[in-house]
Amino acid sequence: MHKSILLAILPFAVFAAKEPRSWPVTGVVTEECAVAVSVKPMLYSATTQGREDALRSELRVRDSKGRDIPYAFCAAKTRVVDEVKDWRELKVTRVTETDGRLVVDAEFPAGSSNPERFLALKVATPLTDFEQSVEVSSEGVPLASGVLCDYRKFADLRVTEMPLEASYRRTLTVTFAKPTSEAAAAAFERTIRENGEGKLEAKSVRESVVNRPFRIDSLSVAVPRTRVRFEAAPPMEVLTACTVETDAKAKKTVLETSVFGLPMTAIAVNATDRNFSRKVAVFRRMDARWHPLTTGRISAVNLPGERKSNLEIAFGREVREMALRIEIENDDNPPLILATTSDAGVEGFPMTLKVTQYDVVFVATPGEKYSLVVEPGADRPRYDEAILGYIDRVQDPARFEIGLNTVGGDPFIIGGENGPTAIWLTTPFDVIPFISVIVFVVLGLICIWLIKTTNPPKQES
Numbered sequence: 001m002h003k004s005i006l007l008a009i010l011p012f013a014v015f016a017a018k019e020p021r022s023w024p025v026t027g028v029v030t031e032e033c034a035v036a037v038s039v040k041p042m043l044y045s046a047t048t049q050g051r052e053d054a055l056r057s058e059l060r061v062r063d064s065k066g067r068d069i070p071y072a073f074c075a076a077k078t079r080v081v082d083e084v085k086d087w088r089e090l091k092v093t094r095v096t097e098t099d100g101r102l103v104v105d106a107e108f109p110a111g112s113s114n115p116e117r118f119l120a121l122k123v124a125t126p127l128t129d130f131e132q133s134v135e136v137s138s139e140g141v142p143l144a145s146g147v148l149c150d151y152r153k154f155a156d157l158r159v160t161e162m163p164l165e166a167s168y169r170r171t172l173t174v175t176f177a178k179p180t181s182e183a184a185a186a187a188f189e190r191t192i193r194e195n196g197e198g199k200l201e202a203k204s205v206r207e208s209v210v211n212r213p214f215r216i217d218s219l220s221v222a223v224p225r226t227r228v229r230f231e232a233a234p235p236m237e238v239l240t241a242c243t244v245e246t247d248a249k250a251k252k253t254v255l256e257t258s259v260f261g262l263p264m265t266a267i268a269v270n271a272t273d274r275n276f277s278r279k280v281a282v283f284r285r286m287d288a289r290w291h292p293l294t295t296g297r298i299s300a301v302n303l304p305g306e307r308k309s310n311l312e313i314a315f316g317r318e319v320r321e322m323a324l325r326i327e328i329e330n331d332d333n334p335p336l337i338l339a340t341t342s343d344a345g346v347e348g349f350p351m352t353l354k355v356t357q358y359d360v361v362f363v364a365t366p367g368e369k370y371s372l373v374v375e376p377g378a379d380r381p382r383y384d385e386a387i388l389g390y391i392d393r394v395q396d397p398a399r400f401e402i403g404l405n406t407v408g409g410d411p412f413i414i415g416g417e418n419g420p421t422a423i424w425l426t427t428p429f430d431v432i433p434f435i436s437v438i439v440f441v442v443l444g445l446i447c448i449w450l451i452k453t454t455n456p457p458k459q460e461s
Helices: 002-015 041-045 054-058 385-393 431-454
Strands: 021-026 033-038 059-063 071-075 077-089 091-098 101-107 117-124 130-138 141-150 161-167 171-176 180-194 200-213 218-232 236-240 243-247 252-258 263-269 276-286 289-303 306-310 312-320 323-329 351-355 358-364 370-374 398-402 412-414 421-423
Touching (some): 041 054, 054 059, 059 071, 059 358, 077 117, 117 130, 117 171, 130 161, 141 161, 161 218, 171 218, 263 323, 276 312, 289 323, 358 370, 358 385
Parallel strands (some): 236 421
Antiparallel strands (some): 021 370, 021 398, 033 358, 071 358, 077 218, 101 171, 117 218, 130 141, 130 171, 236 351, 252 323, 263 312, 276 323, 289 306, 412 421
């Protein structure tokens, strides 16, 4: 009986420090497709602290029936839409020389989709060393004017396209101011004259000029085309509370905070002073001691003619630590005034973490509900390569969000879509070993009690 009691207590004692936590996922799809859920800081805090890459091992995606859904842990990407120029060559229909000008009629190629507007005109010509004024019209309506040139004998400058901001026109008339262009010939004529005594009397050099037809190989117009590309998402800004102490003897301000293994690339000290420049040393917590991580300098200048600010210390790579210590050297200056209020009105955020954004990507089906679950101590999952390969090829998955109602409470405040995330916990050490000690003490007392009750002392007869 006592053994069964002990076996019943052991699982509770082992998992008392870290219990599984779950978060509902909100979102709807109309057909089976890949969806992405942004990884929030609270997921990292629920994992086994001190375990390398704990979230990738302990995170699970589950459906409404509790079944594990294969997922990929991917660096978040931002969808960027650019407008680029797509050049379409015009068909030249007529060329005339009128009133000392070269007039070229052209039309947009038939059979291609008509764009909404034009962006630019480009003239392809084999000529060099020229300057040409150009006017563009359509059915007598002026559209644009500009200058094309090639000054390569003076500098490396050649311009063969001009802006043409106009709505779509089927036909265009391009008028060039000079049907011909002048260029100095490579050869020149030199005359030397002597007097009767054979002495030099005069010397003259005459360069010849060549008139060249302004040859046009083609005319093209630029139409807008939408280009979609994906680039790494900007880092998430996580406001963190921390302890702040001033060491008057060492002339330093010391900040300490837990960071829960977040994938950080930089930190920023939220100082509100106007003019300062201070050395900063950053330390990480390991083996119950502080070890140097990086150094840098923060500064701010707000004076007439000079305004600049740099409050960030970059790591140069992605680091995952449990706790950080920041030492700001004050020298003989007064300690910096640190921010104590966030935009959300929450007090106590003198530091900001710059955190790499990651997504959990999986294939969702219509009508199904999903949740994210963190199981401390779980082994890293291994999923089918066919699913993972498909997920990896999807560039723009649908977006789901983590619900706010979490099981077991949540020590984080998540801001809006563009707002910062605030960390409330400030303990600069891992609480798990401390709780484990308590658990083992309790287990030890239970074992002693069981031994005494199972084997009572013998009484003397």
